[in-house]
Amino acid sequence: MTGQLSPIDKAKFVAAKKAVDYVEDGMRVGLGTGSTAAWMVRCLGELVREDGLKIRGVPTSTRTAELAREVGIEVISLDEAKWLDLTIDGADEFDGELNLIKGGGGALLQEKIVATASDQMIVIADAAKEVGHLGAFPLPVEVIPFGWQTSRALIEEMLISVDVLGRDVTLRMNGDHPYVTDEGNHILDLHLGRIGNARQLAMVLNQIPGVVENGLFVDICDVVVIGHGDGRVVLRDINEGTVEQDRLDFVESDNLFKDMMD
Numbered sequence: 249m250t251g252q253l254s255p256i257d258k259a260k261f262v263a264a265k266k267a268v269d270y271v272e273d274g275m276r277v278g279l280g281t282g283s284t285a286a287w288m289v290r291c292l293g294e295l296v297r298e299d300g301l302k303i304r305g306v307p308t309s310t311r312t313a314e315l316a317r318e319v320g321i322e323v324i325s326l327d328e329a330k331w332l333d334l335t336i337d338g339a340d341e342f343d344g345e346l347n348l349i350k351g352g353g354g355a356l357l358q359e360k361i362v363a364t365a366s367d368q369m370i371v372i373a374d375a376a377k378e379v380g381h382l383g384a385f386p387l388p389v390e391v392i393p394f395g396w397q398t399s400r401a402l403i404e405e406m407l408i409s410v411d412v413l414g415r416d417v418t419l420r421m422n423g424d425h426p427y428v429t430d431e432g433n434h435i436l437d438l439h440l441g442r443i444g445n446a447r448q449l450a451m452v453l454n455q456i457p458g459v460v461e462n463g464l465f466v467d468i469c470d471v472v473v474i475g476h477g478d479g480r481v482v483l484r485d486i487n488e489g490t491v492e493q494d495r496l497d498f499v500e501s502d503n504l505f506k507d508m509m510d
């Protein structure tokens with residue numbers, strides 16, 4: 249990756265770097281999944297190794313669990329933690345009310361359980377993830393493999409009666425085979441274009457037999473840390489509104505960032 253300092257990588261990195269400021273000694277922290285969350289796990293690992301930060305992390309996927317252990321974070325299960333102080337995770341889209349689409353990486357089920365078991369959920373994202381209305385990103389819905397085609401037909405039928413633009417539903421593939429989640433389920437991606445009422449859609453989806461969970465996170469996120477390619481970070485807080493942070497000029501010289509790019 250030498251020399252490939254893309255603005256998106258920088259944006260994800262500065263958002264992650266800023267978000268770990270919320271983590272305090274002794275906290276039980278939910279660790280999200282995805283490329284942005286991976287930056288956050290690396291930043292936390294650095295604080296654990298170099299500053300002696302004492303935290304326990306609950307990962308939201310096997311991928312994140314491996315990375316967390318690799319960087320020196322103590323990993324525990326959600327049942328061991330019981331409740332979390334904070335979860336930091338990425339998102340595929342967020343709107344002005346901090347509602348989210350998640351699950352582009354297939355981890356939405358554990359992510360939703362972990363986020364809702366936390367006092368606070370902080371999302372880290374590059375600025376391109378902000379939308380006026382959710383739905384341009386295909387909405388992931390996790391379904392059990394048994395009868396998944398019936399679940400898809402029921403979803404398609406339901407979509408006729410809700411406020412969405414598109415109605416295509418596709419089975420996520422991994423090469424020639426259906427994608428399999430950490431729980432052994434499949435993912436249906438709903439190509440909706442625009443979601444008129446995220447709260448209603450999230451509820452009706454979860455009433456369909458075979459649906460385990462959907463990737464709409466409504467009223468779960470408290471803060472979005474938005475990273476920009478030039479190092480600027482903007483906080484969007486559900487209670488305090490928008491707060492512009494100073495530009496973080498350290499990106500290129502930051503050891504962690506340099507290590508990952510070399």
Ligand SMILES: O=C[C@H](O)[C@H](O)[C@H](O)COP(=O)(O)O
Nearest residue numbers: 282283284351352353354355
């Ligand atoms: O299942 C994956 C998660 O919901 C991710 O947090 C989401 O897809 C965003 O991933 P990334 O940071 O790679 O864009």
